[in-house]
Amino acid sequence: MTAADLIIEAIDEPARTAMARAQIERGWRNIDWLAAHWASLLPQARGRFVAVAEQEPHLADSADEAWAWAKAAHPNDDGAIVQYVRLEEGPRVYAHFGQVAKMR
Numbered sequence: 001m002t003a004a005d006l007i008i009e010a011i012d013e014p015a016r017t018a019m020a021r022a023q024i025e026r027g028w029r030n031i032d033w034l035a036a037h038w039a040s041l042l043p044q045a046r047g048r049f050v051a052v053a054e055q056e057p058h059l060a061d062s063a064d065e066a067w068a069w070a071k072a073a074h075p076n077d078d079g080a081i082v083q084y085v086r087l088e089e090g091p092r093v094y095a096h097f098g099q100v101a102k103m104r
Contacts, residue, residue, distance in 0.1 A: 023078050023079050024079070025079070026077055026078065026079025026080075027079030027080075027081060028079070029055060029079065030052040030053065030054075030055060030077075030079055030080060030081045031052075031081060033052055033055040033057075034050065034052050034057070034081065034083070037057065041057060041059070041085075042085075044059065045059055045085040046085050046086070046087050046089075047085065047086075047087040048060060048061060048084075048085060049061070049062060049063050049065070049066040049082055049083065049084050049085070050066070050082070050083050050084075050085055051066035051067065051069055051070045051080060051081070051082045052070075052080065052081050053069075053070040053073060053074035053077040053079075053080035053081075054074045054076075054077045054080075056073070056074070058070070058073070060082075063082055063084070066082040067080075067082055070082065
């Protein structure tokens with residue numbers, strides 16, 4: 001990336017700022033809904049994509065399918081979210097089992 005590829009602008013138009021804040025709020029409502037309703041979506045959501053728009057869930061087999069549902073079912077919710085649900089249960093453990101540094 002070069003300096004010409006990145007443009008930073010200050011937006012001081014109240015209408016644009018209000019629209020952006022409203023979109024963020026819709027997104028947070030969907031995120032909060034998903035956090036509160038995980039138990040009702042599992043285990044059938046494992047290995048699939050969960051879309052949430054206007055606090056309504058939908059399970060899909062691909063991200064494209066999930067986004068298409070969100071746009072078709074709730075075209076006014078520009079705060080829709082799509083998340084993949086792993087097949088595996090439990091926490092992820094990231095570990096390096098090889099030699100990290102040469103010991104003397």
